[in-house]
Amino acid sequence: METAAEPVRGRAAPLPPDERRAAILLAVRPVLLQRGAAATSRELAEAAGVAEGTLFRVFTDKVTLVREAVLAAVDPADSVPELATIDRDLPLRDRVVAVLAQGLARVDESMRWMGLLHELSRLEPGPPAEHREAAMRMWGTRQQAGTAAVNATIAWLLEPDADRLRLPLDEVIDLLTTVLMGATMRSVDARRRGLDSSPPDPERLADLVLHGVLSDGTEGDVRC
Structure with a gap:
């Protein structure tokens, strides 16, 4: 007796670059308010739910990320x-x-x-x-x-x-x-x-x- 094939479960489609950038900037806000400039790259990546490497493919460095997060938050x-x-x-x-x-x-x-x-x-x-x-x-x-x-x-x-x-x-x-x-x-x-x-x-x-x-x-x- 044939059974229906299990649906293939893959990764969710990645967000478009602008949406991914905005999502990261929003996700890191709590840790930045708590830790300030002392927040580490690892803490920021964990808050955003991404690997550090992914974080820095979107932002050139931590300073750029923090600065953009601040500017987005005060918009x-x-x-x-x-x-x-x-x-x-x-x-x-x-x-x-x-x-x-x-x-x-x-x-x-x-x-x-x-x-x-x-x-x-x-x-x-x-x-x-x-x-x-x-x-x-x-x-x-x-x-x-x-x-x-x-x-x-x-x-x-x-x-x-x-x-x-x-x-x-x-x-x-x-x-x-x-x-x-x-x-x-x-x-x-x-x-x-x-x-x-x-x-x-x-x-x-x-x-x-x-x-x-x-x-x-x-x-x-x-x-x-």
């Missing part, structure tokens, strides 16, 4: 998928609180990443001046595009209540960003000076944006 566009999960059916205040909470966490993590980049620059010489200038132009373009994507997502989240706001959406988003960065830098400055400082409260910041600091009963103008 504003990286936060868009999480922002897009906020429910647009939530009350306006809840949406603003969620945006600010994610923003505070994002800024805090980005500062850790930039600290790693500074640590790396002390250990390894940077690229030649002409390459550095080109890299800075590319960085600026990437940051601008990422910021535009973030702002578009926030506008999409707030749009259902646009007619209830005194300011245009783009000005509201600028205000949110200003409050977010100001609160973050205040906490950073306090830590640098060794002062006790409570972390920024996204609920208080949301109330500040929506209602200001007056106590003349105008709070009811923005029904949340």
